[in-house]
Structures are given as structure tokens and as C-alpha cells.
Amino acid sequence: MAMTLNSPLSTTTMDVESLVGMAWNGQIRVPSFQRDFRWHWEDVRRLFDSIVRGYPVGSLLLWVRKADEQRLRLGTLDIDAPASTEALWVVDGQQRITSLANALHPDGQQDQRFALAYDLRDEQFVRLPKVEDPLVIPLPVLFDLQKILIWFNHHSGISDRLEQASGVTRTLRQFQVPAYQVRQADPKVLQDIFDRMNNYGKRLSRAEIFSALNDQEVAGQLTIDLIAEHIASDLGFGTIDGNTILQGVLARRGSDVKRDIRDEFAVNGDEGRDAAYHEGEQALRRAVAFLQQDALVPHFSMLAYRYLLPPLARVFAHHPNPDPRNRRLLRRWYWRAAVAGPQQFKAGTGDAARMLCSRVLEKDLSSSVQNLLELVEQSEHVLPDLRSFATNQAATKIVLCSWWAAGPRNPDSHEQYEISDLADCLVDRTTARDAVRYLAPNMSVTKPYRPWAANRVLMPIVEIDSEEVGLRLVDKVVTDEASWSKVLESHAVTDEIIELLRVGALSKALEKRRELLTTHLQDFLQNMCEWGFEDTPSLTELVLDDEEQL
Known part of the structure; x- marks a missing residue:
């Protein structure tokens, strides 16, 4: 039977003041099938610029249903959301709501993506200046009528600009955003609507599909996005993309990281979803620490190829504390593989992670490292050309x-x-x-x-x-x-x-x-x-027969 809405859509408009207030008090939630926040500073700036110009910014689609009490993360804001029988779950409009809630909140300005101010001289939104400028007003101040009066009282020399600033404040607070609300719909119907509205045939990533299949709206539940966020905030490695995180989680549970993920925890039911995510995060953390400390790769943006991370996660999942010799050999492997590039794999980058993970054995560290080294040539390769510099290469x-x-x-x-x-x-x-x-x-x-x-x-x-x-x-x-x-x-x-x-x-x-x-x-x-060096394993791995030595 075809999927259809079992209740009609209701249409309404919501002013920015009300919309932001509901986001701050936890009445607005984000369902698991939503993608993570992807906008950059310029995207956020353009949204606010459209609002003050009176341009349309698109409509919202909100799912009205029950929500449990939870501590949720919206952009950079941590919100203690109470239980609600009629919470608003965002089916379409997450990027816009997140941008508004963060850029207009004092805590949100700590994140460079949301650090905006309004320049009264040029009448435009700009980056928040490091040194206070009376004519460049931070958005959380501009949005709050009481704070804007305090600002002008403190900066008496710009009193002639009060009417101009107040006009922008009124425009921001009163701007109307159209919204559709639906009640009692099948979650699969809402997910289908979301996919159609955002993709128009463009496929979701494997990580997004995996999250949609396995994640639930449970307070405190670990997700792929949260794993990436934890590693970024705790280790300073930057945000690892969802597909690489997923491959790291899958690599620990099996060497074929390209396997069918639709029934991952039904087929491989030896552990639950939460345990798999937790252990996967720990393996990725150890792999990242190795990259930063041993291989001197400080940030994800400087990782030569993403497919080199999942096999490292598999190594550190099953061998959390490699001895110094194997750590050194792993460093050799990473850098030889990085310099050689994907041409060493006949299947190219698509199957590189699967091929590398297949060489990592769960109960034999030394053989795993030797297997990885065998896949990369020992001889030196052509060095990067210093006459060409592009940070995405x-x-x-x-x-x-x-x-x-x-x-x-x-x-x-x-x-x-x-x-x-x-x-x-x-x-x-x-x-x-x-x-x-x-x-x-x-x-x-x-x-x-x-x-x-x-x-x-x-x-x-x-x-x-x-x-x-x-x-x-x-x-x-x-x-x-x-x-x-x-x-x-x-x-x-x-x-x-x-x-x-x-x-x-x-x-x-x-x-x-x-x-x-x-x-x-x-x-x-x-x-x-260390081209030209012997890749022999650690002496502790070598078991010799005494009589044979004699």
C-alpha cells in the first residue's frame, strides 16, 4: 500500500522571536533521520541578510508529536528540554532554525559559524569583531530590545543611530516564517517527505542511511554525529565525515566495511547498537591519537586519504596498546600508503578501506601490521610537487x-x-x-x-x-x-x-x-x-626453537 499522510497539513506563520524562543526552551526537536548541521558562516550571514531585506527564506515542515525530557544539542547550544506532548520535530528547516537559534544567542557566538554582528555604517551583517566597535552590534544584543537600549546608553556617542538599529531589531523579531504542521503521521512517511524535499533524487550517504535505520530519539543515545563531535572537541582533530565514522564503527565488527548495513545488528547480533557505537568511538579515538602523536597528522584536514582511517580503527579496536615496534611499523605503513596513493589498489579508493581492513586480524597484531606493509611498496615514490599547492589535495x-x-x-x-x-x-x-x-x-x-x-x-x-x-x-x-x-x-x-x-x-x-x-x-x-629499513616484527613476536638456534 502506498504511503500517505493520515492527517491533513495545517499551515501557519511563526515570527522569528517565537521560533527562536521555542528552540531555546526545547520545544523544537530534530529527528534522527535529519542530517547534521552543514551550513558555514556565509550561509548563516545570507539567511539574516535575506530576512532584513524581506526576502522569502523558505517554509518549515514540523511534525507535532510527543517528546521525552532530554538534554539536547542544537548547533553549539546545550538545551535542557522538558517532556512535551506536542513538541515540534523538524522535518524540513533544520539548517535555518539552528542558524537562527545560535546566531541570536550569546552562547552561540562562541562558534565561528554563528559569530555575526550588524554594521550600522554599511548596513550589512559582518563577522563579530574581536575589539568592540560601537557601530558593529553583536546579533544577540541587536535581537534583544532591552540589550539594544543598554548598548546605546553605554555608547552615547552613537545615539543618532538608535532608530536605525531599532528598525533592524523589529525586522528580525517580527519576520514571519511560513510553516506546515502535521500530526500523527507514520515516521516513514515523514522520512520520505524529508528525502523528497531535500534530495530530489540525490542519494543519502551510507552514514545517513545507517543512522536512519538504527538511531532512535532516546535521550543520551550515542550517534554517528555525536562520535564525530566528541572526537573533534576532545582531541582537536576536526570533524570526521559521517561515512568515515561509520566505516570505523563497522571495521571493528567485521573487515568488510562495504557490507549490507540494513540489518547490521540483526545479522551481527552479538552486541547491541549502543555497545557497537561506544566501542567504535573508542577505537577511532585511539586511531586518531596515533595519527596525532606518532604519525604527526594533527588534523583531519591533513589526513592524506580518508580510507586510511578505518583500518587503523580496526587495528586499535582489537589491539588497543601496540608495542613500540609495531607502532613504528604502523607509522611506516601510513606514510608509505599516503605517498603511494590509491593507485596501489586496483579497485581504487572505493574498495581501499575494505581491502586494508581485510588484512587486519583480530588476534594477531604482528601479522596484521606485516599484512598492511605488504600492500605498499618499500621503494621511494615521487615526492609531492611543491610548485602546486591546493589544500584539498x-x-x-x-x-x-x-x-x-x-x-x-x-x-x-x-x-x-x-x-x-x-x-x-x-x-x-x-x-x-x-x-x-x-x-x-x-x-x-x-x-x-x-x-x-x-x-x-x-x-x-x-x-x-x-x-x-x-x-x-x-x-x-x-x-x-x-x-x-x-x-x-x-x-x-x-x-x-x-x-x-x-x-x-x-x-x-x-x-x-x-x-x-x-x-x-x-x-x-x-x-x-623509513624506506630501505627492514620491516621485521617486534622481537617479542619472534618465537624461536632453542635446538634449531644451536
Whole structure:
């Protein structure tokens, strides 16, 4: 029988003030089949810009039904939601509701995606400034009538702008959002509606399908999105995509990470869903810690290939504490596989994770590591080309890891950057682009040199103009010569290069720096891959017969 709604849709409009209030008090919930929050800062800015211009922002589809008491997460907000007989579950409109609730709440502004303010001079939404500017009003202040009056009382010099600001406040609070509400519908019908409204034939990812099949609206239940969030917040590794998280969870339970997932816990019923998620998260945590500490891959945006993470999760699921020798061999394997790339697998990246996971044995660590090493060639490979730099490419990610291994230092504090600095700079970013700055203003460099890695430096500084960093290195007034030399050395910059930049000999400066970076990259990869070394297992793994030795 075809799926249909068993009750008619009711239509209404909700002003932003009411909608945000319901989100903050927990009356609005997000069902399990919804995708995670995917918008970036610019998407949020465009939403608010459309509102003040009076443009339509689309309608909402809300499912009216019972909800248990729970502590829920909406964007960056933690909300204690009471039980309700008529909670509003978002079938369509999650990105918009999450953006409104977070950007207009003081706590939401801690997340760079929601850190917006309104510039009264230019009459536009801008990033929240670090230093308070009376004419640039944070959204949580602008949204609250009492707070806006306090703001103008505190900044008496801008009293002539009060009417302008109040007008924006009224527009924001009173803007009407159309909404459809449906009651007593079959969850499968709502999921079908959601899929049709958001995809128009575009397939859901495996992780989204898996979540829809297995997740329930249970307070405190671990999900794929929560695993990614935990690893990002606790380890500073950035947000791992849902499909890679899913493969990590599946890899622990079986080597075929591409298997049919529709009946995962019915077929492999040796443990429940919650236990599988919990143990999968622990395995992924150990794998990420290995990448950060041993392999010197500090952030997910610098992982050469995503398919290399699930087999590591399988290793650390069944062998939580590898001995030092096997950890070293695992490091060799990761870097040899990263440099060799997916061409080593005939099936390409699609089946790479399955092939690698099949080599990991549940009760034999040494054989598992040896099996993985056998899949990658021992001989050296062509190094990444430093004349091309793109943070979404594996070659550049390898280069960035080599720069991180050099211990890059902050030009202001002279201290080495920490993983937390990367995490803060790359919030909600899939590449490391925002942590990379130009050494010389890129438009000042002749066209053939603009793509070069030699004109980039790794400096994860939040909210700073990219080209300003290079000027800091060139025009820095040095008070501590030894400390400043360490800063320059950490970025493969010499006094000679600084002088060439200062006199405008940019091409020559980049040629010199490329030579330094090439040598450093060669040394880094040799140390990581250890080409030419014997890949023998740990001595504790070697069982010899005494008589045979004699």
C-alpha cells in the first residue's frame, strides 16, 4: 500500500522571536533521520541578510508529536528540554532554525559559524569583531530590545543611530516564517517527505542511511554525529565525515566495511547498537591519537586519504596498546600508503578501506601490521610537487604535515602552535586553507609562482588577513634575536629570504625557500616512511626453537 499522510497539513506563520524562543526552551526537536548541521558562516550571514531585506527564506515542515525530557544539542547550544506532548520535530528547516537559534544567542557566538554582528555604517551583517566597535552590534544584543537600549546608553556617542538599529531589531523579531504542521503521521512517511524535499533524487550517504535505520530519539543515545563531535572537541582533530565514522564503527565488527548495513545488528547480533557505537568511538579515538602523536597528522584536514582511517580503527579496536615496534611499523605503513596513493589498489579508493581492513586480524597484531606493509611498496615514490599547492589535495596535505612536524611558531608569541590552535582556526572546515597564509602578497608575485607552496606558511591564527602574516615576518621589530630566529627557522625562512622579500626580489626569495622546503620534505618522509629499513616484527613476536638456534 502506498504511503500517505493520515492527517491533513495545517499551515501557519511563526515570527522569528517565537521560533527562536521555542528552540531555546526545547520545544523544537530534530529527528534522527535529519542530517547534521552543514551550513558555514556565509550561509548563516545570507539567511539574516535575506530576512532584513524581506526576502522569502523558505517554509518549515514540523511534525507535532510527543517528546521525552532530554538534554539536547542544537548547533553549539546545550538545551535542557522538558517532556512535551506536542513538541515540534523538524522535518524540513533544520539548517535555518539552528542558524537562527545560535546566531541570536550569546552562547552561540562562541562558534565561528554563528559569530555575526550588524554594521550600522554599511548596513550589512559582518563577522563579530574581536575589539568592540560601537557601530558593529553583536546579533544577540541587536535581537534583544532591552540589550539594544543598554548598548546605546553605554555608547552615547552613537545615539543618532538608535532608530536605525531599532528598525533592524523589529525586522528580525517580527519576520514571519511560513510553516506546515502535521500530526500523527507514520515516521516513514515523514522520512520520505524529508528525502523528497531535500534530495530530489540525490542519494543519502551510507552514514545517513545507517543512522536512519538504527538511531532512535532516546535521550543520551550515542550517534554517528555525536562520535564525530566528541572526537573533534576532545582531541582537536576536526570533524570526521559521517561515512568515515561509520566505516570505523563497522571495521571493528567485521573487515568488510562495504557490507549490507540494513540489518547490521540483526545479522551481527552479538552486541547491541549502543555497545557497537561506544566501542567504535573508542577505537577511532585511539586511531586518531596515533595519527596525532606518532604519525604527526594533527588534523583531519591533513589526513592524506580518508580510507586510511578505518583500518587503523580496526587495528586499535582489537589491539588497543601496540608495542613500540609495531607502532613504528604502523607509522611506516601510513606514510608509505599516503605517498603511494590509491593507485596501489586496483579497485581504487572505493574498495581501499575494505581491502586494508581485510588484512587486519583480530588476534594477531604482528601479522596484521606485516599484512598492511605488504600492500605498499618499500621503494621511494615521487615526492609531492611543491610548485602546486591546493589544500584539498593529498599531496598538499602531506606537505602540511611536514610543516607541522617542524614545529611552526607564532610570530607574535614566538611559541609553537598547539593542536588546539589548529582546531580553533579550522572549526567546521574540511580543508586546512584557513590555517595557511601567504608569505608575500600573492598578487605581487608573478603568475607562475602563485601556486607554489614556497609562498605559503602554516600559521593557524583566527581572524587575520592572510597577507598581513607575511608582512609581520618581513617587518618584524626583533627584540630577542635568538627567539626570533627560531620563529623564522620553524617556517623555513632565512635572513636571506627575508632580505629578498624586503627589497622586492620575490621570485628569487621563493626559489630559495623552495629549496629549503624540498630538503625538509625529503627528510620528513624518509623519517616517517623509513624506506630501505627492514620491516621485521617486534622481537617479542619472534618465537624461536632453542635446538634449531644451536
